[in-house]
Amino acid sequence: MTDLSVRPRCLFVIFGATGDLTKRKLLPAIYQLKLQGQLPDQFAVIATARKEYTDESYREIAKEAVTQYSGSTLKEEIWESLCKQLFYHQLQFDEDDGYAGLKVMLEGLDDQLQTNGNHIFYLAVAPEYFGEISDRIEKFQLINQDRGWYRLMIEKPFGNNLESARELNSDLTRVFREENLYRIDHYLVKEMVRNLMVIRASNQIFEPLWNGDYIDHIEIISMESEGIGLRGRYYDKSGALRDMVQNHLLQMLALTAMEMPDSLSTTKVRTEKVKMLRALIPIDEDQISNQVVLGQYEGYLDEERVKADSPTETFAALKVCLDHPRWRDVPFYLKTGKAVVSKMTQINIQFKRPLGTSYLGDVLQSADPNRLIIKIQPDEGFEVVFNTKKPGTLDSIMPVSMDFCQSCLVEQNTPEAYEKLILDCINGDASSFTHWDELEATWTWIDKITDWAYRNPQEVRTYPKGSEGPEAAEELLKRSKDRDKK
């Protein structure tokens, strides 16, 4: 538990303070944290962008944004109090001009708030500016290696392949040490993703069974009913493998598969995740079409800013194996798609059929295996599928499902992702952010697949909007289900 009384004093500097992300997510999150009393008392937000605002005029547009996006009625006294901690500084990211003035502003606030020089920089800008900004952060000494701490928060995408990720990383690590880089993966702060470790560790009836002796296979699924909307410019260069699999799905895989860390510390959790991501067995070129199914929804080519003959995949299903004794012969099925029938993210852990007894004979063979389903969104909770005797029969079995719906607990207020991200960064807890070692392992693994996809555009199958995706994806899993029946 975090001790609120020792929450570190710091300045929170936003680059891109007039953009959508800041208005929709960052400012409302900061307001909510203020409302909940979660912010340090000695704290200020410095918003920077190209446009000309005074503190007062920026506070006006900030208030509008918070009112519109915070999801609750603005409490005036809280807002008034937050306003006094909110400042604006005009700045062209890729020009030196404004940085010296920013330095003066930060130094003034540091003195006033006795922050000891603790600074968080949030880059709410396109990745191509990351290097420009971090270079100038150093050049204009917005950080001081001898005082306090400094942290950089950035959004995905972190590169487009291993090479570009390395370049970007090298740009950033010229200025920031790895432990000060807070690379956001929104999935890692989702309630039920964070809950994964707790469910494993705190339930004696799961923990001993969490391996290939008892688990048959695991599905990690993240589906969206919407298409790409207006994100064509970004998405068409990315595709499902880079946009979803390399980061969110493989992160969920790592959290599901990893050995239980000794503690919740950032280093221990990351170490265990990296071990599993490095254990990803590369998919051989000659097996790839048996293990990977790509799709593109009908109508994708008509979306705005998408190339007319784009082979970009909007759907990916993969059979993944790990070179690790815990998971020998346990396939992980990853599946993600846009414009499919329903919006749903979940992890399905399917146990093996009961072994070691011939009791109930043929009846048992036909029973469903036990399943643990971790529901991540839109519902949050978990479900366990058991078998029980069909009432009134001697030995017929029927499955029953038991459900814990966390999001149904109305009294529980699940914090928004950005509240958790900002708070974690203030507290120096990077366990829900991505380490470079994880990026390196996942890009290395995914590059083989994206390279193959680039050379084989014919492998991308079209599927109707609102469907389950390409039929071939169902086949991937079905082959495993057939295996069950053996």
Next chain:
Amino acid sequence: MTDLSVRPRCLFVIFGATGDLTKRKLLPAIYQLKLQGQLPDQFAVIATARKEYTDESYREIAKEAVTQYSGSTLKEEIWESLCKQLFYHQLQFDEDDGYAGLKVMLEGLDDQLQTNGNHIFYLAVAPEYFGEISDRIEKFQLINQDRGWYRLMIEKPFGNNLESARELNSDLTRVFREENLYRIDHYLVKEMVRNLMVIRASNQIFEPLWNGDYIDHIEIISMESEGIGLRGRYYDKSGALRDMVQNHLLQMLALTAMEMPDSLSTTKVRTEKVKMLRALIPIDEDQISNQVVLGQYEGYLDEERVKADSPTETFAALKVCLDHPRWRDVPFYLKTGKAVVSKMTQINIQFKRPLGTSYLGDVLQSADPNRLIIKIQPDEGFEVVFNTKKPGTLDSIMPVSMDFCQSCLVEQNTPEAYEKLILDCINGDASSFTHWDELEATWTWIDKITDWAYRNPQEVRTYPKGSEGPEAAEELLKRSKDRDKK
């Protein structure tokens, strides 16, 4: 699954056909089986008792009984059809006179229905008549060892201690072979008691954990809110240990603790149960007051047909251990009582706290252990208590309970106990009846405790009606809970 087409033809002979048991239970059960098409076509019921009835006049009182007790509106056409299979024969159990006539009647029906001499005898009479009747069944050749089969169904109590049980058994086995004795234990046909084996065998997430490595302790509880009512004559000589523990509670213990049998066959299930009942560790005289708590509800002495200074226990709580590698150091807590706060029978399986990880540290220590609760009556179903992360916190744990309420499934019609008992007997499935070896093991074990109780009437503590029973019973279990906290 039983193949209905081969359900054996037979005659069903009731001794005590005008008594309460026949009217309230047997006739309604036979009617229900008829209604469901579960009876063999070639089947007849021969009701015998002291009173003078014709077939017609008996059918009249039988119809009244079924109408009153069957719980559903009588279907005339079903009843008419059953009537043709229902006959009355006047008989004084302990006099020879009527038996020759009964033989003639059975032979006539055997011929007519081509039953091959298959006979079931149901002794709905006090146990003191069991020997009288079985002797005459033999003497008047109501059974024919060379043709078909014959089975005897009897109710509890089967003796009052090992010695009297042996005598009774010896009376019966002069005539009936062990495999033809169907000793009823009503708890064994309760839906969720039968479900115990299925839940264990068909759930991979329970079966590997079903031992002392993962289970901390097990509670087997059967409580009744009613007092003894008008059963004083029987109950005052019996008490909770003989009336409930020796049979129902130890049977549930055996089913919970036993190794998984190779199959559902009578012999295999009984063999496994007997192994566990023989593994009951006798409670040493010098430890008995630490392991056994007896009680008597206030007002018991005022009940009808109870001795004024009766020391009979209406409540018993016991800590029981098994000399078996699967259950080393796993206490079983048995608890039963009358006139307590609620009516409830259930088996609570409490798992150990998660081991092998220091993850979450102190928080984990304070988490509740996982529990599997098998609810037997009045609710039927099972419940699993898990731990999950408290939403919005990083590492706080909260227990959540998931419930499968079988009795809530309105479309599921749980058959009445007597329907199952009669059907099992017709089908020759004795797996839910008690074998002599089980009786011998349980009486041997319980006699030590009843002997001690007899010599130490001061050990029976009074408790208020509607309470949880004597406080000392709570202490028994609390000592184990303290052990958890270590």
